[in-house]
Amino acid sequence: MDQSADSTAMIAAVSGALADPGPDDRELLASVVRVARSIFGAAASSVFLFDRERDELVFEAVSGEGEEFLIGTRFPAHRGIAGWVVDTGEPVTVDDLADSTLFAQDLAERTHYVPDSIMAAPVVHRDEILGVIQVLDPHPQCRSSIADLDLxxxxxxxxxxxxxxxxxxRAARRALALGGAEFERLAGIIQVLAALPEDRRAGGLRLVDSLHEVLTGMAR
Structure with missing residues (x-):
């Protein structure tokens, strides 16, 4: 690993150690699809992650039809309604999928549930499309309202x-795996510091400052 890549991996590891809410994020995703399914009276709701490296959409959260087995299932990123949303960055409602040229029935059949209608919207963070949220067979009153698509x-x-x-x-965990035990030790120290009560954190930071001075001297 060259120095630039090494520094990038260390930054990712440190960042992950400071903010690695993992399980909380998965619970939030699960809550989002459960509530969306309930609000829209849908047969199912799901969130896909757009895996850019593999150019695929991955089921990260599912409520309703398919929730027992779809998590982790992958599909091509640029096919079907979800693929159209990824490509355009626009939300969409399709009332009659049988007449839609965008609908990929073969992909739907792989989920063991073929819907009649879909509402879908891009999942965005700071202008980057991270994935797609969709609801399958929402209640008919939800399919044509702009307000519902906004919701x-x-x-x-x-x-x-x-x-x-x-x-x-996940990026932080990959960085730790690439960096080896030294990054794990660094991440562990940061996690301990972050967990210290406020009245003890200053003392911990002073220890880190002292260690920094010693290491700087060793590097000269």
Whole structure:
């Protein structure tokens, strides 16, 4: 690993140690799809993560049809309604999927549930499309209202916060794996510091400052 890559990995590891909410993010995603499914009276609701490296969409949270087995299932990133949302960054409602040229029925069949209608919106964090939220077969009164599509977009905003946390956490774990035991020790120290009560944290930081001075002297 060259010096630049080494520094990048260390930054990712430190960042992950300071903010690795992992399980909380997964719970937030699960809550988002549960509430969205209930609000829209849908048969199912799900959040996909856009895996740019593999150019795929991955089920990260599912409520309703398929929730027992779909988590982790991958599909091509640029097919179907979800793929269209990733490509355009626009929300969409499709009332009759049988007549839609965007709908990929073969992909739907792989989930063991073929819907008649879909509402979908991009999951965005700081202008970056992280994935897609969708509801399958929402109640008919929810399919043509702009307000309802705006509401789904609001759910997508909450999902964006959670997906961003998951992506960051996974990047930190990869950095730790690449960096080896030395990064794990560094991350462990940072986690202990972050967990210290406020009245003891200053003392801990003074110890870190002293260690920094010793290491700087060794590097000369």
């Amino acid at each position: 789904l977009t609001a759910f997508a905003g909450q999902a964006g916060l959670a997906l961003h946390g998951l992506v960051r956490s």
